[in-house]
Amino acid sequence: MHPIIRLVNRNITISINPGFLIWQVIFPLIYIFVAGFAYTSLIDNVSFGNKSLTYPAFLASGMIGFNIMNSTLVSGIIIWNDRRHGMFEQIMSGPFTRSHYIISNIVTIAIVGLISAGLITAVGYPVFFESVEFTLITIPLIIFCSITGAILFGSIASIISTRIRSSEGFNVIINTAFLFFAFVSTAFYPASGAPQPLATIFYLNPLTYLVDIIRAGIFGTITEFIIMEMIVLAVLASILFIIATKLLTKLDF
Amino acid sequence: MSCIEIHALSKSYNSVVAVDAIDLNVKSGQVFGFLGPNGAGKSTVIKLLTTLIQPNNGTISVLGINALEEPLEIRKKIGVVLQQPSYEPTLSVEKSLEKYGMMWNIDKKTRKKRTEQLLESFELTEIRKKNMEDLSIGQRRRVQVAREFMHDMDLLFLDEPTVGLDPSARRKLLDFLKNKVKETGMTIFYTTHVLTEAEYLCDNIAIINNGKIITVDSPNELKKRFGNEKTIKIHVSVDIKKLETILQEIPDYKIEQDDGTTITIQSTNSEIVLMNILKILNHNNITVNDLSALPTNLEEIFLKVVSDSDASNN
Numbered sequence: 001m002h003p004i005i006r007l008v009n010r011n012i013t014i015s016i017n018p019g020f021l022i023w024q025v026i027f028p029l030i031y032i033f034v035a036g037f038a039y040t041s042l043i044d045n046v047s048f049g050n051k052s053l054t055y056p057a058f059l060a061s062g063m064i065g066f067n068i069m070n071s072t073l074v075s076g077i078i079i080w081n082d083r084r085h086g087m088f089e090q091i092m093s094g095p096f097t098r099s100h101y102i103i104s105n106i107v108t109i110a111i112v113g114l115i116s117a118g119l120i121t122a123v124g125y126p127v128f129f130e131s132v133e134f135t136l137i138t139i140p141l142i143i144f145c146s147i148t149g150a151i152l153f154g155s156i157a158s159i160i161s162t163r164i165r166s167s168e169g170f171n172v173i174i175n176t177a178f179l180f181f182a183f184v185s186t187a188f189y190p191a192s193g194a195p196q197p198l199a200t201i202f203y204l205n206p207l208t209y210l211v212d213i214i215r216a217g218i219f220g221t222i223t224e225f226i227i228m229e230m231i232v233l234a235v236l237a238s239i240l241f242i243i244a245t246k247l248l249t250k251l252d253f
Numbered sequence: 254m255s256c257i258e259i260h261a262l263s264k265s266y267n268s269v270v271a272v273d274a275i276d277l278n279v280k281s282g283q284v285f286g287f288l289g290p291n292g293a294g295k296s297t298v299i300k301l302l303t304t305l306i307q308p309n310n311g312t313i314s315v316l317g318i319n320a321l322e323e324p325l326e327i328r329k330k331i332g333v334v335l336q337q338p339s340y341e342p343t344l345s346v347e348k349s350l351e352k353y354g355m356m357w358n359i360d361k362k363t364r365k366k367r368t369e370q371l372l373e374s375f376e377l378t379e380i381r382k383k384n385m386e387d388l389s390i391g392q393r394r395r396v397q398v399a400r401e402f403m404h405d406m407d408l409l410f411l412d413e414p415t416v417g418l419d420p421s422a423r424r425k426l427l428d429f430l431k432n433k434v435k436e437t438g439m440t441i442f443y444t445t446h447v448l449t450e451a452e453y454l455c456d457n458i459a460i461i462n463n464g465k466i467i468t469v470d471s472p473n474e475l476k477k478r479f480g481n482e483k484t485i486k487i488h489v490s491v492d493i494k495k496l497e498t499i500l501q502e503i504p505d506y507k508i509e510q511d512d513g514t515t516i517t518i519q520s521t522n523s524e525i526v527l528m529n530i531l532k533i534l535n536h537n538n539i540t541v542n543d544l545s546a547l548p549t550n551l552e553e554i555f556l557k558v559v560s561d562s563d564a565s566n567n
Contacts (some may be wrong), residue, residue, distance in 0.1 A: 001358055006355060006356050006358060009352075010356055013344070014341050017343050085339060086335065086339030089337070090333070091356075092305060093304075094328055094333075095329040096328075097325055253306060
């Protein structure tokens with residue numbers, strides 16, 4: 001078995017635990033089925049492209065992107081956990097190179113991202129199936145988002161992991177990042193209804209691009225703006241991946 | 254055949270010299286002890302040998318492979334138990350062993366067999382289902398050492414492996430290691446602060462201080478070379494003040510009050526000092542209750558070698 005596959009196997013074993021699964025499934029489900037329907041009285045219909053979506057359909061599709069971000073941020077902290085528990089040095093003194101370690105983490109994060117996206121798509125489908133417009137690129141778009149989003153948010157978590165040693169500092173930063181990504185985005189509410197400065201800040205957040213692309217894939221509303229968002233997302237993911245790799249390569253013992 | 258060959262090896266962190274141009278040659282099939290006080294450079298040397306860090310100068314050959322050119326090839330053939338704990342908190346003890354074997358590409362059947370053997374050898378059977386985060390420091394350390402035997406290796410680095418172990422677990426680990434070397438012909442590079450351990454286990458010992466290797470030899474040879482200062486204890490039933498008065502002309506001894514009075518002679522000429530003391534005691538009609546000669550142990554030699562080295566540096 002190739003060293004990367006062995007490390008991915010190990011990463012998935014240590015990442016998938018009951019707490020993680022509950023967090024990954026229950027948390028978005030509560031949002032979709034509780035917040036989604038409860039807020040319907042406040043937010044009736046949301047316009048997306050040339051479509052008018054029910055709020056639960058808008059939220060459920062946003063939760064796919066949210067879950068990719070959430071799961072990959074969590075699995076991205078494998079590096080931090082490995083450093084904290086001495087496993088980084090242990091692995092690096094074994095039959096692996098830093099490249100094996102970095103690639104295995106990205107693959108793990110991408111797998112977790114894909115599974116999360118699939119999971120929420122499956123459980124959220126009853127909520128948004130009426131508005132779904134499948135095209136040839138719907139599935140490829142969701143896969144693109146899962147992988148690009150996983151690399152992007154996984155790289156952010158990796159960068160934080162390489163820079164911070166203390167658990168207090170790490171928790172503060174990762175939770176702040178989570179709050180910004182989750183709530184300063186169009187995952188939960190449309191940018192159009194928000195005050196202009198806030199709507200602008202939404203577009204400084206990569207999660208906004210991610211959920212826009214996912215919604216475009218699901219509801220068949222691909223526009224030039226969506227293609228531009230895909231390019232921005234891919235470029236940003238590549239830059240962050242290079243930075244994360246450089247920092248990991250320089251990480252000392 | 255040499256297992257480790259180091260020449261003019263140096264490593265500095267900023268302006269601090271951790272390893273200072275050392276040469277070392279370790280033969281295969283032995284337990285090689287690497288001793289030194291805290292901060293002497295032991296762990297840095299292990300990190301250099303296991304290719305975790307790069308030297309500033311010098312050459313390293315491990316198992317005949319150049320560490321600077323082919324570090325991965327070395328890491329495929331060695332085992333490493335580093336000083337700091339390493340574990341997967343959410344995995345059980347048996348899952349930790351099993352997964353570690355998988356990481357080393359050991360087939361499933363062998364993994365299962367070795368897991369059972371190691372659980373038994375390291376007395377981990379009762380806690381096999383416990384998560385690593387729920388174990389005591391000593392239990393975790395036992396798993397950490399046991400885990401390394403899930404894979405085959407020609408050379409094993411053990412950096413203070415007995416930290417946190419109780420005396421019984423410590424002795425069992427030392428015996429396990431001795432047997433492994435005998436059975437497989439592997440080499441063990443072993444660091445410890447417990448010098449009785451080194452004396453019990455090691456075929457050869459190097460002492461490092463301030464980044465420099467001071468001496469390399471077998472424990473017996475070290476005793477012969479540095480252990481010429483013998484310790485002799487004489488127990489008498491006389492008041493300490495009287496003894497101090499009558500022995501005031503004699504050098505290299507000290508007197509302690511216990512249930513009687515003990516005179517301890519520590520000298521390179523301890524036999525002559527003993528004769529002189531016995532003569533005086535006889536002259537003063539003082540009866541000797543007990544007389545014992547203590548063999549020189551490695552700890553005394555270690556302390557002497559390190560303090561001589563510190564003195565010469567100053």
